Amino acid sequence: MSGRILTPMAIASVLLFFGVSSCAEQQTTQRPEGLSDLFQALPTSVVDPPENPGTPEKIELGRMLFFDARLSRSKLTSCNTCHDLTQAGVDHLTRSIGEGIGQRNTPSVFNTAFLGTISLEETTKEFLRSHEEMDLTGVEAVERVSDAGYLPYFTAAFPTESDPLTFNNIANAIAAFSRTLITPNAPFDRYIAGDMSALSDRQKIGLTLFQDNGCAGCHSGPLLGGTLYTKFSHLQEKGMSHDFGAYQVSGEPDDQFVFRVSPLRNVALTAPYFHNGSILELDEAVRIMGKAQLGFTISEQDISDMVDFLNALTGEFPVVEAPKLPSK
């Protein structure tokens, strides 16, 4: 499954988001000359799935559940424990620590609405059930939420349902809240929209290097990644990882060391890097990518300029109030 877009649905989603992006940027004068079509601005709004529209009541409920540690076996782990909204949606740990120690580094929750390759609703349910994450069965999750006094909030969020406090609706609310966690208007987005002053000269050089060196071949689209899977065996070869990637799920020999290409939005804020969080510094991550994925040594000056460019992918984070959680 190396180097290809996962599903037709994913393509459709990405195209849909491009459409939104275009609408939101009617004031755009001109896309900078020479900028590859592989780059797209991050949309400034999200299109909800028709089966789970994000009403204010549902988003508010999802915000509460996102911060509520009672949704984990120990009552110590909330979604925010690993996907810390104060820290760009990550925990800055090597690997995730929830109810157990996860196998991989926590990816940011910000902009997952634009991933296209996953269902946030289904992924949320997987997180709640996973032994390393929240470690609750669906029945236990519903009990926890009910015992905490959430019923009125589910009734408000799902007003047409006679029995609104369900495992599916826990996931629906959290997914609806997650869709509000987007970080548009990064300097690179303003540059794509025609504001030539949004990037520094060094960042423009870094962008050209990122494009011409071939990074954008995989790190493309509005997230600069996230849609493709590709082989990345460098860490294994160096003895730094024993993670077989997609092979661990599929059992297909071709899937050995195949990983999802990481989205690069806000990458300057989401250290440590790679699937096992083994690399602490962004310049070292770029250095390794050059050797391992592009097959050549990137000069130190070029690495520095590319890191400058990657800093231009830091967007505007939404203000999130710490919710007041119900108490039984």
Added chain:
Amino acid sequence: MSGRILTPMAIASVLLFFGVSSCAEQQTTQRPEGLSDLFQALPTSVVDPPENPGTPEKIELGRMLFFDARLSRSKLTSCNTCHDLTQAGVDHLTRSIGEGIGQRNTPSVFNTAFLGTISLEETTKEFLRSHEEMDLTGVEAVERVSDAGYLPYFTAAFPTESDPLTFNNIANAIAAFSRTLITPNAPFDRYIAGDMSALSDRQKIGLTLFQDNGCAGCHSGPLLGGTLYTKFSHLQEKGMSHDFGAYQVSGEPDDQFVFRVSPLRNVALTAPYFHNGSILELDEAVRIMGKAQLGFTISEQDISDMVDFLNALTGEFPVVEAPKLPSK
């Protein structure tokens, strides 16, 4: 040390707060007839200690540090882990779990500005150093904060200091933020200020019982507790606790099973109860207090009315935004 106010400073602090309270309530028409002088409204503002005034920059820095788990050995525990601002400043666990398992139930961080008996600055440093809480030395705490990129925030918060990033200033900032965590204007405060409709009839009966049964003898002042220490040996006698209280610190036989009288502000939101968190329900806590501390069985109807009154101690919580933390 049973049954007396701790220090002359504590008395001075309490008197000072009463002064503030009076100023803030000039619109008060009349204190309800028959209401004991033991009850005082929660002040609507805090008087900062002169050596640590709460400037906006310092409070903002303190808010960031309060939410930053990098201020603990594992990088998993923040102040907010146990003193969860979304959950009335507690974790709803039996005993606190930070870097280790604490000996006691987490008291709320809200309204600790009015305790008078502790220095928030010194207490914060104890928390940072404690093996069960954050488990960092002062030097390690400064390193963590420096590595995380906090220097500009310390420079802004302590502009007259040439070396602002110190262990003392970490504590000063967190303490300054903690002083913003107050919950005034509970129904009981409005009642004290003369609004007779602020309490229901049942709550007024509960208040009279609370006063006449003698609860207010210890649970007095603006926090309805927090200033006295007294003997509470019931849990030990029932085999539910092996905690010797103040004796564990002083070694004085008279201090066996002597504990601080819990403040009752927001008590309806801070289950479980007592120093070891062994009691899950507020009515059971009142039932035990009657038998163990007052020496008689409170009728079930009276317990119900007193619990209604205790619900009138829930104040207005400040809105706290989840801060955006620096990233190195």
